[in-house]
Amino acid sequence: MKRSRGAAPVPGRLPLVSKRSSLAVVLVAATALTACGGTSSTPAAGGATSSAAASTAAATSASATSATAPSASATAASQAPSAAAPSAVSASQKPVPCSSSATKLTMWGWAAGYNLVVSEFNRTHPDICVTLENNGAANDEYVKLGNTIKAGSGAPDLAEIEYFSLPSFEISKSLVDLTKYGVNDYKSKIAPVAWQQASQGSAVYAMPVDLGPLVQYYNSTLLTKYGITPPTTWAEFATAAAKLHSADPTATLANIDPENAQAVLALMQEDNAFPFTYTGGSSVGINFTGAAETAFATYWQDLLSKKEATTVADFSPAQWSNFDGGINAVRFSPAWGPVGMQLSTKKTIGAWRAAPMPQAKAGDNLSGNWGGSTVAVFAQSKHQAAAAQFAEWFGGSDAAWKILSGPIAGAFPAYLPLLNDPTFLARTLPISGSATTNKTFATAAQHMVAPQWPPFMTAALTQWTTSFAGVTKGTTTLPDAFKNYQAAMVKYAKGQGFTVTTS
């Protein structure tokens, strides 16, 4: 540019040349800048590209989870076992005509059949109009919710949130305490384990919807063949596992997916070895190395070392093939499990029965919870009363549960009127033949100690995969993974400013 400026004073044709050439220089510079986009501006490119890529990936992982139903549900479920099985998302929604005077609410959710429930609400409550938006399942949705909270705007009025993630939103004061909108009227209608997980002190931050109590779901044909009755204690379970494996070396009694945090934590809860404690505020308990937790890890490592248990990923094609092919005889199944399992079962249809979970102490009847959702109202909402009314109706009315427990949603109720309803308990599924498995699940639902989730479950789940991948690969043991995870989570919690207790 400097040089062409010097050329300008030359009279005649030269100014023209200079004009052209200065233009050319600018253009060349611009092109060079564009061409070197990856080069000169890379400090930029690094950050910008990864963040752009990040959002794309978030979006795609969301759509991957929903689009590729059965096999991708491995992901959906490992991060997000919602009661309604990690499938259908995009069931086409009939737009419900709303009157222009109706209060407009937006709800985020992903579970199958929720759109039908929303339509029913809009039909029967003309003064409120709820629009359901799917912004990804579980963690994908929570990340987006977290962003709206950080931005201070853009949050929906309501969202589907799993129990374990509620404290993460409570700590940022993002949820509305529903007690001022009469939620306590519903307390007697909701299973205590669900109610407690939605509460903190006297505040109730969400309306519980469904639950995932664990039972021992077993292939009765296989167990009968080897003369095994469903074990009632974990000691008996180990004996049965050895017996089955020695009778048929290709068969193993159980499978545990070490990388599935929620499944492992549900088993720990059932075993009275739940590692977290949190009741709000700035102190949190993390204890993966206590006596009960170490005993849990050692018990399972022992089965794994003797090849009497497998570590196949939950919801993977391999797992379904193991169940259907007589390789795994027992599934520790949440109540919402059989509906999805049925789709991948051919040879053993009708053979699966439910029995209570094996117990740490003979005579107990504890269970653990895996999955289940709530509906929460966000503090950003301008129509909190209307939103609360919807949430309470969603989890606590016969009309909503008629659809929620139906064939599309297939949710297992925390709603006691249905949980105790003889017709509901008498329901059967083809995979279990004439057995009324709902009875076993309903009993399990009444015998759960509510877990206390830490207020940083997203980080806890991310770290889990890192710490436990080696167990599946066989490069580390379960007790060592527990130690590793303990150290990582304590470090994280302290870094976040928490007072951490480890016993």
Added chain:
Amino acid sequence: MSMTQDHEVRPAAVTEQHGVAPIRPRSSRSRRRAELTGFAFVSPFLAILTLFMLVPIGYAIYSSLYTTKLIGGTSYSGLANYRTVLGSGEFWSGVERVSLFAVIQVPLTVGLALFFAVIFDAGLSRFGRFFRLVYFMPFAVPAVVASVMWSFLLLPTFGPYTRLAKTLGMHNPNFFSSRLIVPTIIAIVVWEWTGYNMTILYTALKAIPSSLTEAAILDGAPFTTIVRRIKLPMLRPALVMLCFLNLVGALQLFTEPSILSAFQPQAVSFGFTPSLFVYNTAIGSAEYNLGAAAAVILGLLIGGISVASVSLRRRSGELS
């Protein structure tokens, strides 16, 4: 380059004319007009650059200097986040992994692309046009789709390639095991990018004057000599540029492992690549400030390599 030389001859004339008053205002006006025109041309680019590059970078640098805690809120923390990232074994293991990845993937991709480009250019293949299209096709498949597709094709126990390997006598290979995951991703990336690289090299080969090749043939040079002595030297700038672009791409590896991790979570760890480290720290652990610091460090690393490569190319005369 010729333009520069042109101007360098001129300064003498300029000084002579310097004091001529009547011409100056006109020239300065036209100069300003020229500058305005130029600015009008670049302004869309500048606007986008500012909005989607400069502002986000500024924001990333700004937030990397703060720390947000669940208990205690946000506070200025200086370079503490940088120290945390630089002291993290997980971050460096990712850098090591992508470096290994680049050392294998870049020469492999460019080498294969060169091989095919030379063959098509020499007309050694009968259906050149058809095969060029076929080899280019993977590039038209978005990386996300390609990763999903390959993760099904390579599925342990059930995937067709796994079964093929089994029938060939290999013992049930797991393409996503810790030992095979890097080679698997290399294979996917090579599959995606060879066609694109080949197209660039093919175009560059077509730009070589045919008179040169004809002269060499008349002189009795065999095919290999023509390739080695004429085509390769003339392709050098294109080859160097492709190597560099592939290298930067390799260091930013993100899409393939992040999609594979959705199908095989045990195969891809938290900090499998530096970009994944940034993503998982910011999104997975909700430590946005730490993630921003890691992004800035990664950007500086790649920026350093870019600057080094540009100055190298400038010295060797490929850039001016």
